Structures are given as C-alpha cells and as structure tokens.
Amino acid sequence: MNYFDHAASSIIYQEVLDVLAQSMREDFANPSALHILGQNLHERTEVMREDFLKALGASVNDVFIFTSSATESNNTVIHGINLKEGDVVVYCKADHPSVTVPVEHSAKELKLELRKIVLDKNGAFDTDVFSSLLDENVKLVVLTHVNNQSGVVNDIASLSKKIKEITSAHVHVDAVQSFGKINFKINPEIDSMSFTSHKIGGPKGIAGLYLKNSHKIKPLLLGGAHENGMRSSTLAFPLIAGFHKAMKISLENTGDVFSKTARFSELITAKLSSIDGIQFPFKTISPFIVSFILPGISSDIIMRHLEMKNVFISSTSACSSKIPGFNPSLHAMNVPEKFHKNFLRISLAASTTQTEVEMLLQEFQNVWDNLKHMRGR
C-alpha cells in the first residue's frame, strides 16, 4: 500500500490499536459512574486531558474538551460564543467546510456581517488587507493553521497578536492539519483551537477542543452535563485513550519526522517539476502536503489510474467532463476556475517511507506517460 492521503485520514498506529483493544475490553465502565471502576476512568481521563493541555503549552487551568470530530469542535465555538445581530465575523473561504458552512449559516440566522480574508497568489494571508478587516465590531476571527488543500502554513501567533491589538474578538484556530505534525505552542491571544485524532494515527470519532479558561461557551449538546456541562455525552474512554496515545507518539518525534517529511516532499516536488506544465502555486507550505495543478487531464482520472497501481492520492472531486468543477476553496486560494478540475494533493505522514515515495513517483510517471495523449481535454 502506497498511501498518500494522510491529510484526509491517516493510518492508525499499531500501539494505538493495542491501547484501543485493551481499553475497549477492560474499560467498559461509565467514567461518570460513582463506583471505583467509573472513578478510575474519570481520573485517567483527567490525566490525559492535562497531557493535551501540556502538549499545547497551555495552562492546566484552561479547558480541553473531548468531542466527536473537528467539525463538532469548530461548530461548538462558532455556535457557542453568543454572536448577536450586527456582530462581525472574519473568516476565509479557503477554510474547511466545517468552518465556512457554520459561519455562513450563523450569519444568515443571526444577521451577522461577514468579512472574508483575502489570500495572495501564493495562498497566503495578505496581511495589509487582513488588518483592514479588523475593528472593534469584530467578535470572531477564525484562522486555519495549515490549510488542508494547499498546505499553506499561517503564522497564527503573529496573526492572533495583531487581532488582539485591534479588537477583543474571539480568536479560533483550526489546527487539524498541524497538531502533532508541526511543533507549536499555543499563545495567549488564541481563545480556542480544534484538533482531531484520525489525522495523526489515532481512531476516528474522537477529537478535541481547546478553550481558554475564562471563556464560557454555550454547549451544542445538553444532557448529563459531562465535560463540565460543555458537552453532554458519555465519555468515549477507549477512544480518548487511543487519541492520547497517538498524540504522545506524534509529539515524541515531531522534529525528526518533520525533517524526514520535508526531504520527501522536496523530492516529490523536484521530480514532478519535470512534468511539462505542472504548477505548484503555493508558498510556505507544510511538508506534509504537496499540492499542485496538472493542466490537461482531470485530476480524478489521474487519481483512479494511480489507485489501480495501489497508489492513493487525493483529487479535488469527481469532476471530469460534464460536471462543473468549481471549488470555492480553490477559488479563494486564487486558483483559476479552469484549473479546479486539475488540482491534486499528495499528503504524507510519519509512517511514509522512502520506498513508498519512490513507488509514488515511478507510478505517477507511468500514469502520466499513458495518459498524456489525452491532454487538452
């Protein structure tokens, strides 16, 4: 298996599987139960929760809520911070739909004013334009640390500082593509942050939401007042344990993995550059994501030819021939619409090997040689 779609979902670590299996078997009690079985699980959960906060460099007095997905984490913040009619939300159309859709939905429901972050031709923030969006009416700014399609890394520390110089708006960061991959500590100007487990070798169905202590958020789910009333639902203890293990493994060797991955992505970029017409439109990108435009052949056709060779990469969407391929996210990243169908993403992880990379490059070349006669349609 030559898997290069880790930005969509990564391969689970064997150690995480072991933790999950054992925990599923043994930790069956309800962590809210008052008997010793429940209490033990509760205590172990609190230790893991602290580990997450420590990993982020946050205070142990801050809050880390376990949710079911990063989508839930983003929604919890966007719906929970008590936005009112006339409030201004600053966001970017290039962000993941779990940010853009709830923001735009709330704007309609609550009559909010939306201001869109404009990106330059490299997919990065245009800082001057960004500053001009900010004033004291802004109540929420949503930033993405690493864009899931372009891989562009935003400097969330300096951006959040800039925001707080101008306004006291809530600053929320989607860190799904950076957490466990890129070394960073949370800075005090950031009010909340979303993470997920399945992008770093953990199980699906578990994710996290960091909240600065002073913030009160209206919960999405009401019930037994779990997570201090912030998210009612029986704690998925084994999943939390699996997520915790994946986080530990990922953070243990972020540095080594980062430099190894950087070498791989440079190699991939260098080799692919020899293809006539290929474009790498983005700068300052995470080494875990290599995205590019290959004009002439619909990206899903290339994706499926590679899958036949057991090589898996991501195409924007199934969009050959008759189906229009407009992609709002790519549009926001200044990718011309005529190339939306030609956008491909290779994404890597700690588990990616040299052999896999070589296999990818070789098969990519073969597929391209087989298909290039179709170019221009």
Added chain:
Amino acid sequence: MFSHLVISIDELWLKGKNRKDYLRSGLDHIAAVFKVYHPDKFTYKIQSGRLYYTSKTLFTEELFNALTCIPGLAYISPCKMLDRLPDENLENVYEEILNGLKILETKPVVFRAMVKRVDKTFSRTSVFIGREIGHRVITRYPLASVDLKKAELVIDVRILPKHISISTETKKGMGGLPWGSTGSAVTMLSGGFDSPVASYLMAKRGVKQSFVFFHAYPFVGREVITKIKSLAKELAKFQRQTHLYIVPFGDIQNLISKQCREEYRVLFFRRYMIEISNLICDKVKADSVITGDCIGQVSSQTMQNLHLIDLISKRMILRPLVGYNKLEILNTATAIGTHDISIIPHDDACSLFASKNPIINPNMEYWQSWDKDFDISAELTVALKKTEIFSINLQGEFYEKDYFSFDA
C-alpha cells in the same frame, strides 16, 4: 383496496392462431406480480377477453400499480362482483353504484355508464340499464352530469352469467404485447435520458431485455454505477426479471483513442460497444440490441455513422427513438420515472475523449481498413470475462452477482 380486479389484455384481438401463446405470456407475468404483491390465495377466470381476479383478502394499491407496469395489459380496474338476483332484479346493482360514488356529493363530475351484457339471455338491454343508472345517479347527486364523450368517470357494468361486475375506476395499463412474446434484446444504457426511454418503448412491444453498461473506469469513477443501478431498478419493473451487465471499458477506450484518428474516437467506441453487446447476445441468446439512438441528435447519430454501426452488428439494432424529439423523450422519461435519475450529473468518458470536431460523414475506406492493423478481440474477451452480472427481480431488487462462464 379491492378484492376483485378486472384486467383486459391489449392487442389480443390482433392475434390469430398464436393468441394462446400471447395470453400465456401475459398470464405468467401477472402471476409473477401477484406472487410478490398478493401472496394470499386468489382465483381467476377468463371471460370474453377479460381476466377476473378474486381474492378473499384485499388487493392493495401496490399490486394495482405493479400491474400497470406489465406490458400487454390494456386496462386494470378494481371491481365489485355482485350475485345476480332472481327475476333480473338490478336493485342491488344500482344501490352498490350509488353508495360507491359518495365523492359526487361534493364534486361536480361528468360521467357515463357503460353496460355490457355478456350473458345475452338477460332480457333488458344495455341501453336501458345504462339510462337507468344515469337517471339514478343524477337524482341522488345533483352535481353530477352525463356526457358520453367527455366523461371523466366511467361506470362499467357487465352482466355475467351468475354475477354482475361493477367498476368505477380504471387505470390504463402499459398496453402493447406481453413480456418476451416478441423476442429478447440486450439494451445499452448510457446513464442519459434516451436509453431508458428506448428500453421502455421496446418493453411495451413485448421485448424481454437485459441491460449493458460500459464502464470506462478509471476514466470515470464508480459513482456512475450507482446511477446505472438506479436506472436498471426503474426499468426492471417493466420486465419480469432482468440482468445488468457492467462491462469494464476504460482500457479499450484508451487503446482505441491512442490508435485512431481523433475525430473517429467516439464512432469506434460505439463500434466496440456494439460488438461487445453482440457477444453478450451470444452468451444470453438474445435476438437484438436496443439503443437510445435518435437521428441527428449528436454527431455520432448521423445516418452515415449509424449505418457504419449497423454494418458491424451481427444482430438487428432496434432504435425506437429515431423519430422522437428530445422533448418527447424527456416527457416519456418523466412518465416512467427515469428522468430524475438521468438528470443527475455523471462522468462521461465519451465526451472526455471526444474530438472538438467529430466525424459526421465517415470515410468508408478508413473504417473498413481499420481492422487490418487493429485487433483487440483479446481485449474484448478480457472485458467480457470481467463483466459483472447483476440479477434483478421485478421489484427492482438486486439479488445476485455473477460473471459469465467460459469454457476452459
């Protein structure tokens, strides 16, 4: 819900010596539908060209609807069967009719009575009984009016030897000829609007069909299969049972497009689709191939291009849509329930490979010399071996997946 049904068979009057066989095909198909939608006991009899079905349990709306999809049936009406009273007394009949028309209390409806004496020994004439019914209905329901030509409601009464049947609701059946009575075909489905309509029209003419789809994976995704399955599911209700063949066609398309002149690509794709369809006909012993071709609709459907396709087909190609306008096709697609599936966008490998200036008046020499240095019979066999066969029952359920068997 009714416990009696009257079904009339279409075009039976056209038949002479083979009438029995046609009737048998129709009865078998009806029996198959009853087995699914009315598993309880029922009896039937044939009387003067009509079929009378009776059951102690209620016939459902589902049964009623399924019967309207059986080729060869003209009309389906739920009816009431009354015992004949002594002395040609029809009071029970009049009473039953009036009680069954309560809707006329509030709605102005134009109606007429249609009476037939199957039992000619009955002395009162049809005209007399018809007038009596009309008179009584108008007296009881002043909103109702009689018009023999514009009637929206027909009160159908038949005097049978022992019973009298009354029916006030008649659904038009599919008409045409019973399933399988005229032959069998492999129908090429593309995912568009046309081919499902073509299939329906030929089903109406009694052609038993199975369906073939050419899947150009990896040039198109798997999503299109879901769409084709939905179409086959809809079309299966006009068949007693059927099959869907999914033929892998991507490699063949790529081979062709590397080799042939760009403007001929689609024409050659179609040629090999027809060839494979013929190979499937060999396997399943089908008599013809059905396509949704329509004269002049797209460049590959010029007379010259269709002619070349005819030349290489071992079997007759049935193209029931040749004379249809697009709007007529769309209207029929809506009526048979395939329009909303066909309209879902899908990848189409033909347009992907298609030249900007496709050939409309092909060069015969080029076409005929093509085979000399292009032999893909091996590839066609491979495609056939990899063809997935789905079996579909008359409810549209996919119940089995298989592959063609080949001699070792």
